[in-house]
Amino acid sequence: MHTTTTATVPGALPRTPALALRGLHKTFGSPSATVRAVDGLDLTIMPGEVVAFLGPNGAGKTTTIDMVLGLAEPSAGTVQVFGQSPADAIAAGRVAAVMQTGGLLRDITVAETVELTAALFGRKDAKPHPFLERAGIADIAGRMVGKCSGGQQQRLRFAMALVSEPDLLLLDEPTTGMDVEGRRDFWASIREDAARGRTVVFATHYLEEADAYADRIVLVAHGRVVADGSAAEIKKLASGRTVTAAFPDATHLGAAADAVRALPGVEQVDTRGLRLVVRGADSDAVARYLLTGTSAHDLEVTAENLEEAFVALTGDGPHASAASHQTAPALDGADR
Amino acid sequence: MTTSTPPTALTAARTTGGLNATYLRLELRRLVRNRRTVIFSLVMPPVFFLIFGMNSEYKTEDAGNGNVTAWILVSMALYGALLTATAGGASVSVERAQGWTRQLRLTPLRPAVYVATKLAAAMTLGAVSVAVTMLVGLVTGGASMPFTAWVSCALIAWAGSIVFAAFGLFMGYLLPAENVMQILGPVLALLSFAGGLFVPLGDNWFADVAKATPTYGLAELTRAPLGDGFSWVAVVNVVAWAAVFSLGAAWRYRKDTARV
Numbered sequence: 273m274h275t276t277t278t279a280t281v282p283g284a285l286p287r288t289p290a291l292a293l294r295g296l297h298k299t300f301g302s303p304s305a306t307v308r309a310v311d312g313l314d315l316t317i318m319p320g321e322v323v324a325f326l327g328p329n330g331a332g333k334t335t336t337i338d339m340v341l342g343l344a345e346p347s348a349g350t351v352q353v354f355g356q357s358p359a360d361a362i363a364a365g366r367v368a369a370v371m372q373t374g375g376l377l378r379d380i381t382v383a384e385t386v387e388l389t390a391a392l393f394g395r396k397d398a399k400p401h402p403f404l405e406r407a408g409i410a411d412i413a414g415r416m417v418g419k420c421s422g423g424q425q426q427r428l429r430f431a432m433a434l435v436s437e438p439d440l441l442l443l444d445e446p447t448t449g450m451d452v453e454g455r456r457d458f459w460a461s462i463r464e465d466a467a468r469g470r471t472v473v474f475a476t477h478y479l480e481e482a483d484a485y486a487d488r489i490v491l492v493a494h495g496r497v498v499a500d501g502s503a504a505e506i507k508k509l510a511s512g513r514t515v516t517a518a519f520p521d522a523t524h525l526g527a528a529a530d531a532v533r534a535l536p537g538v539e540q541v542d543t544r545g546l547r548l549v550v551r552g553a554d555s556d557a558v559a560r561y562l563l564t565g566t567s568a569h570d571l572e573v574t575a576e577n578l579e580e581a582f583v584a585l586t587g588d589g590p591h592a593s594a595a596s597h598q599t600a601p602a603l604d605g606a607d608r
Numbered sequence: 609m610t611t612s613t614p615p616t617a618l619t620a621a622r623t624t625g626g627l628n629a630t631y632l633r634l635e636l637r638r639l640v641r642n643r644r645t646v647i648f649s650l651v652m653p654p655v656f657f658l659i660f661g662m663n664s665e666y667k668t669e670d671a672g673n674g675n676v677t678a679w680i681l682v683s684m685a686l687y688g689a690l691l692t693a694t695a696g697g698a699s700v701s702v703e704r705a706q707g708w709t710r711q712l713r714l715t716p717l718r719p720a721v722y723v724a725t726k727l728a729a730a731m732t733l734g735a736v737s738v739a740v741t742m743l744v745g746l747v748t749g750g751a752s753m754p755f756t757a758w759v760s761c762a763l764i765a766w767a768g769s770i771v772f773a774a775f776g777l778f779m780g781y782l783l784p785a786e787n788v789m790q791i792l793g794p795v796l797a798l799l800s801f802a803g804g805l806f807v808p809l810g811d812n813w814f815a816d817v818a819k820a821t822p823t824y825g826l827a828e829l830t831r832a833p834l835g836d837g838f839s840w841v842a843v844v845n846v847v848a849w850a851a852v853f854s855l856g857a858a859w860r861y862r863k864d865t866a867r868v
Contacts, residue, residue: 374707
């Protein structure tokens with residue numbers, strides 16, 4: 273696991289990153305109650321990568337995207353988009369975004385919205401139709417935006433983002449509120465588009481969405497990158513289970529803890545009173561060993577969800593122990 | 609990843625950021641499509657004139673160098689102009705609440721140009737509003753005033769209404785957004801009474817208070833060509849309120865765009 277993945281082609285000349293975030297911080301609020309939304313985030317994304325920005329709600333994903341787009345000013349650190357400032361990159365049409373909500377006029381048609389966007393980018397000649405086609409909404413070109421479903425509006429935002437032919441496309445939780453089918457269709461359009469070589473960065477809290485559509489997953493929690501790697505690597509992190517079991521006395525507990533540590537796939541062993549808590553990928557092996565080889569009783573196996581994985585990865589004490597106790601509620605379906 | 613199919617860099621995008629004809633056209637189309645706007649700007653003022661101004665007594669009664677009907681006609685034209693301008697200014701805050709201005713920041717369009725576009729559209733509709741009302745007055749034949757008054761009253765009402773565009777803009781930034789005109793509508797009606805647009809101001813305490821309201825100065829100036837007389841009080845009133853509203857709007861606008 274590493275924190276800077278670069279997609280350099282062997283022998284290729286070093287290229288300007290599509291996105292370079294260095295020591296990014298963003299704090300909100302009054303001096304009495306400061307919220308550190310982004311807290312020292314470093315990230316490099318090379319042209320052509322399709323990257324998922326995965327994290328629970330409140331991890332700092334949207335704030336980071338706002339800073340990349342120049343909609344928010346970093347409290348500290350730098351943002352470079354193809355070596356430019358966000359404002360310059362926006363003005364040059366090199367970066368575009370599909371935002372989560374809002375940003376549409378309800379009383380104009382779908383085609384008019386795209387036509388206007390094109391005009392604002394100085395492309396008066398650009399006909400809306402091809403963009404609508406690529407976003408899969410050519411059939412509702414004449415519909416008022418206010419009459420469109422949430423999924424159709426999201427596709428419209430996508431069509432608007434395509435107008436400037438951006439080199440970097442950012443999507444902030446783009447499929448929120450879509451049904452399963454709509455979600456699949458939407459991603460098919462994005463994937464098709466990314467195949468042309470566009471760099472795509474999307475924020476999501478759905479692990480399966482990140483897994484299915486990204487080449488690389490950047491896991492964020494508490495405003496920092498806590499893991500960065502391929503989908504398979506990240507999935508492995510979140511696929512662990514926790515086995516807990518009670519012991520009659522501390523001696524038995526201590527002996528079992530030492531033995532369990534040696535089992536393959538065991539990542540973490542803790543004791544809590546007379547209970548042993550074992551985190552690892554192969555819960556079956558741990559359970560089998562505990563029940564057959566030790567005096568353990570009242571054994572429980574709980575599936576680990578992403579949030580627990582995040583917490584374990586961030587490794588900040590109070591949060592970590594608090595969250596690993598409970599069977600934390602599912603992270604908006606992230607682990608289903 | 610090979611570089612054989614790079615996304616085409618957009619060169620045309622670098623050119624613009626200024627006033628955009630497509631945007632202005634679309635804004636006008638939106639105004640005309642909006643039933644409420646059409647009723648308030650283009651239907652209500654002439655209908656009010658027909659209801660309140662066509663009394664046969666008014667047609668014969670003199671007011672300055674015109675008749676009372678002309679006096680009411682000019683008042684209604686101004687009413688339409690300032691209603692249209694206020695609604696236009698206030699619509700900026702509505703669109704801000706809907707996240708549209710944020711979306712625009714992802715385009716080369718500059719925020720100041722956006723506001724200018726909105727105001728230009730509102731002023732264009734305001735011109736149509738004034739023209740329609742004056743035309744109804746002309747066609748129905750009741751209003752009588754010198755030719756220069758027909759033209760100059762209309763022009764002053766229209767040009768002066770920009771003060772109320774600033775008013776709408778400022779209030780839009782201050783008030784909770786989604787339906788700011790539901791608050792400003794009644795406020796404007798009250799202000800219109802204070803400006804003597806619906807009934808002439810008498811000689812009482814209300815008239816004294818009214819002199820300080822933003823409608824009073826503009827109404828006085830608009831009716832000046834009718835021989836109501838030009839007064840410096842009215843000029844000071846208009847200039848002062850114009851300063852208050854535009855500085856206020858500029859202050860909130862700066863705060864809003866710097867908020868980032």
